[in-house]
Amino acid sequence: MRTVIIGSGSWGTALGQVLADNQQDVIVYGRNEAEVSDINENHHNTKYFKETELNPLLTATRDLSVVAGADFVLLAVPTIAIEDMCKKINEYLKPNTIVINVSKGFHPETNERMSDVIRRSISLEKLSSVVSLIGPSHAEEVVIRQLTTIDAISLKIEDARKVQTLFSNRYFRIYTGSDEIGSELGAALKNVMAIASGILSGLGYQDNTRAALITRGLQEMVRYGTFFGGQERTFMGLTGIGDLIVTCTSKHSRNFECGYQIGQENTVENFWANNTKTVEGVRTAKIVHRVAEKNHISMPICEEVYQILYNHKKPDTCADSLMLRDLKEEFR
Numbered sequence: 001m002r003t004v005i006i007g008s009g010s011w012g013t014a015l016g017q018v019l020a021d022n023q024q025d026v027i028v029y030g031r032n033e034a035e036v037s038d039i040n041e042n043h044h045n046t047k048y049f050k051e052t053e054l055n056p057l058l059t060a061t062r063d064l065s066v067v068a069g070a071d072f073v074l075l076a077v078p079t080i081a082i083e084d085m086c087k088k089i090n091e092y093l094k095p096n097t098i099v100i101n102v103s104k105g106f107h108p109e110t111n112e113r114m115s116d117v118i119r120r121s122i123s124l125e126k127l128s129s130v131v132s133l134i135g136p137s138h139a140e141e142v143v144i145r146q147l148t149t150i151d152a153i154s155l156k157i158e159d160a161r162k163v164q165t166l167f168s169n170r171y172f173r174i175y176t177g178s179d180e181i182g183s184e185l186g187a188a189l190k191n192v193m194a195i196a197s198g199i200l201s202g203l204g205y206q207d208n209t210r211a212a213l214i215t216r217g218l219q220e221m222v223r224y225g226t227f228f229g230g231q232e233r234t235f236m237g238l239t240g241i242g243d244l245i246v247t248c249t250s251k252h253s254r255n256f257e258c259g260y261q262i263g264q265e266n267t268v269e270n271f272w273a274n275n276t277k278t279v280e281g282v283r284t285a286k287i288v289h290r291v292a293e294k295n296h297i298s299m300p301i302c303e304e305v306y307q308i309l310y311n312h313k314k315p316d317t318c319a320d321s322l323m324l325r326d327l328k329e330e331f332r
């Protein structure tokens with residue numbers, strides 16, 4: 001069974017190495033010549049992982065037609081590039097391919113979840129199903145083989161099981177599930193909470209505050225997710241509380257890091273002027289604001305993050321906005 005990973009960034013490379021460690025037939029497609037030759041010639045991806053030596057069995061290519069032979073195609077590009085990439089690979093795919101999504105967020109214009117974007121953009125006969133492989137998993141730790149558990153979620157559970165078998169090993173354990181809505185919404189929304197967690201840390205708030213943020217953030221995720229048909233118990237699992245904890249507390253999180261900078265500087269200006277990293281929660285905050293407003297879903301933490309990012313609200317005024325809002329709203 002052959003797997004092609006689209007995207008030679010941090011997550012594509014780390015997941016490629018998991019498969020190389022499992023002695024699977026895997027190759028990474030990357031558009032960036034430096035990343036591709038670094039993997040092939042030096043067994044490194046220095047841009048993301050500095051000194052870490054990669055499994056030499058992992059190879060990369062700049063030829064997108066490589067997907068033609070794939071049984072599994074794993075899309076490891078940011079949400080903003082998913083639709084375009086699906087349209088590009090569609091012509092090469094063989095019938096019945098399992099497409100694995102690892103991106104966390106929404107389509108920037110249509111607000112669709114990633115599985116819906118993929119199903120809409122790939123011809124029906126070419127797609128066996130979409131499997132979302134998501135959970136608490138920083139690439140920087142997976143690449144050094146830290147123990148990690150994540151979910152393979154699919155409406156076609158036998159495909160989720162195939163992905164589970166493909167990836168599982170002694171340091172990477174996969175659980176399966178079928179609540180696509182609850183899982184993908186949890187994994188997307190936790191990025192906004194991680195920005196909030198970073199902002200609060202940057203402002204100097206400590207452990208009580210972070211516990212409050214994680215707990216109340218989870219409530220918002222459940223409220224939003226169940227409104228759209230996700231199951232509440234999904235949010236108590238790896239794609240909910242699990243991913244929320246790791247992203248709200250880890251030095252590896254780009255969403256946390258972005259928030260931390262904004263909190264420390266008490267302004268968003270520098271972030272907008274200088275950021276070059278993939279920080280999915282920034283676009284997600286805008287979409288959640290739009291959708292929550294339309295559907296009257298109360299999302300106070302997400303709303304503060306949105307106001308800081310897009311309406312230049314001063315970060316140090318947000319604690320009061322949250323702590324002093326009408327207590328009648330708090331029924332639990």
Ligand SMILES: NC(=O)C1=CN([C@@H]2O[C@H](COP(=O)(O)OP(=O)(O)OC[C@H]3O[C@@H](n4cnc5c(N)ncnc54)[C@H](OP(=O)(O)O)[C@@H]3O)[C@@H](O)[C@H]2O)C=CC1
Binds near residue numbers: 011079
């Ligand atoms: N990193 C992690 O720990 C985890 C990431 N994820 C999710 O994985 C997704 C991918 O992120 P991640 O790997 O971290 O991001 P990175 O920024 O590390 O890498 C992104 C990769 O995608 C490529 N890319 C970007 N835009 C395009 C495009 N339009 N067409 C083709 N290739 C493109 C980049 O190429 P170039 O270098 O040329 O820009 C780069 O190789 C995100 O949604 C993220 O939330 C999920 C779990 C863990």
Ligand SMILES: O=C(CO)COP(=O)(O)O
Binds near residue numbers: 194243253
């Ligand atoms: O999703 C992730 C970990 O599970 C990666 O988080 P960041 O995108 O914030 O780095």
